[in-house]
Amino acid sequence: MATRQRYIAFIAVLACLSACTLKKQETPSLTGPSELGTSVRLSVSPDVLSLDGASQSIVTIQTSDQNGQPLRNVSLRAEILLNGTLVDFGTLSARNIVTDANGRATVVYTAPASATNVDNFTTVQIVVTPAGSDFANATARSVSIRLVPVGIVVPPDGLKPQFSMSNGSPTDHEPVLFTACADPLNPCAPSNNPIATFSWDFGDGDHATGSTATHAFDGAGTFVVTLTITDAWGRSASGQRTMTVGAGANPTAVFTTSPSSPVPNTDIFFNAVQSRPAPGRTIVSYHWDFGDGKSADGVQVSHRYTNPGSYTVTLVVTDDAGRTASSTQQLSVSLGAPTADFTFSIAGASVSFTGTSVPATGRTIVSSAWSFGDPASGSNTSSATNPSHTFSGPAPIM
Template sequence: MRSAQFARLIVLVSVAVSACTVKDTDIPSLTGPSEYALSIEVTATPDHIRQDGESQSAVVVRARDANGQPVRALAIRLDMAVGPTIQDFGTLSERNVVTGNDGLAKAVYTAPPTPQGFNGSGTTMSIRATPYGTNSLTSVSHSVSIELVPPGVILPPGGAPTASFVVSPTPLSAGVAARFDASASLPGTDSSQLTYSWSFGDGSGASGVAVNHTFATVGTFSVTLTVTNDRGLTAQTMQPVSVGATALPVAVFVFSPAAPVPGKEIQFNGQGSTAPSGRRITQYLWNWGDGETGTGALQQHDYLEEGVYSVVLTVVDDIGQRGSATQPVTVKFPDAPTPTPPTAAFVFSPAEPEPDEPVLFNAGVSSPGPATRQYRWNWGDGTTTDTLEELQSHTYEEEGTYTVVLTVIDGTDPAQRDTDSKPVPVGIVTPPTP
């Protein structure tokens, strides 16, 4: 039991943080961080020590910005006060401290010795921590108490803390930040403060009630949380955390025209690409397949020569994950139109020639074909004629019916041809139609 004659000496550790004050017409001061931009947490471990001139308490000031990230290189001055008056009561290992890369500034408080013959009720004192450059008139205090107990007083036993944490989002993916929150942990009876130490099972750690961590690889990691209360009692909990493969962004692109020709610009559009949920695409990287590259969702590119080019679009999301798509782009001049083949046809007169009578053959009724045409006549009497002329004359010496064949050949490569044939009655009179 505590003696009624012994006083409780409360050491109040206060951190002054500048608040943002906006007058009606004034622009807010830029001399220091605002309460909304700077979060301060102060702990003292343990917070019950003897007033014997030797007992110590570790004072930690933790500074975080609005995003929960450590505030680095923040200079803080520590002062002791009794009541409203600044004065020394005990000692501080440092009067001026600066937060490190972890956002922490540390000092050690050593209790003063109990005055000889002391039997009073003690004194309440405070330690104030003020960031440089702040306006003390608009400061907001954060505090933690340390109880100094005169020698001979037995400290009551404290209850052990309880460690607990949750992880989000789930499932976890490699390369994606996860949030670890230990706010459900309890300090135990006769305790009001906790410090938090994290081990993520991948060789890294952190401190703080809620922290972010990114696993670089896929696997199962044993995440351990250790909490320590202001009585120096600790508790620990471990959770296995499974980290899966990170979803990749999907690259998609289209281009036009679909049949491009050399020297003409082609429009490429990669805006159809998508990032996994909660992420966004930050880069579009093009490889045109001809030694040139480009960046941006919308691009133009031309090819100087015919060929088939393999175009690759790579998209990168905001955590550095990549996805690619490849398409062949065929560049060529359009083929020449297929020429229309000729159509062979001819007429002759007289219709019923006599032997040794010249017969005039006219191939001019043939449909015209491209380039120069050649007319090849087979007269049906064992003779032929090759000519470029449409009109030809031929004489048959004997009576009979002769089958005349005309072949028309155009000037393309390869050549196209067509034939026509007709019977020619020589010396044969066709009886009149009744």
């Protein structure tokens, strides 16, 4: 029992010291005795087997003494080592072997069958140790065999989704560029398992596909952005990042009108050039509602009202981020007033007056009222359109 325990401990140490896959390992010249000076060399063919329960490799063992001469009738012990542990992963045609007259022996390893087609880069070691008078102190030799799945080899997924954002603290309506697998030092998948699809969930109900995506959030808040990567075998993994979206500034809507006292059926001019966007933004549209069922678009527009009245005029400006602002003014459209004017001519003591008054646009003068400034005459007023008047005395010098 003690000998067996020492053997297992020795094999474990051997496994820890083993590194790459070996097809053949030559034994260096011995500087001291090894099971009475026995040298053991191993080779294997083939060194790659399918995990089909039938594929085989032949392990050839050559023994010689310290002078390089073949050693016959040398007892050997063969074992299977997997991940540093003695296991029956596959089978050996024999465990206890004896060399022939040429100092040679062979053992056949048969690979096990695998229930999966995922390649986990499995390697077994066939360990051979001389078995003589001091097995516990004998020097073991090993050879490695690579085991691969049958048919299509599916690599381990190794999916580790990660992504970057062009701005981690944007404002609403501000475009953000999302880039999957942006860190070359931290790839999303191993080189032998390329990613087939990239799917984005921005946490606000919107989605996108592709290794890059641009998205703008419609409102402020906290959003969890999820990237899901899928390989060619349909295996997926997801990664998330939380981002805070701040509230952006709105534009400012301002407008003026002219003339200041408009009348019906004349052009009224509306000017929004004093409107201003938020910093970094641009106003892209100006929409007018004139309050009479009519509307227009543009920075500067004109409009005519058919009827007098008070109208609510509204300007709505929209910037390139989709943010809006509005401004409202009450506009009074009146009929306007006529312009009173006249001329006169003097014939002796009588003066003839001619009314030259002008009515408001679209209107007609229907009455006139004159006052001659001569109350002593007894007929100081007149309602005629073109009256005459005889003054009672000389007029004062103005």
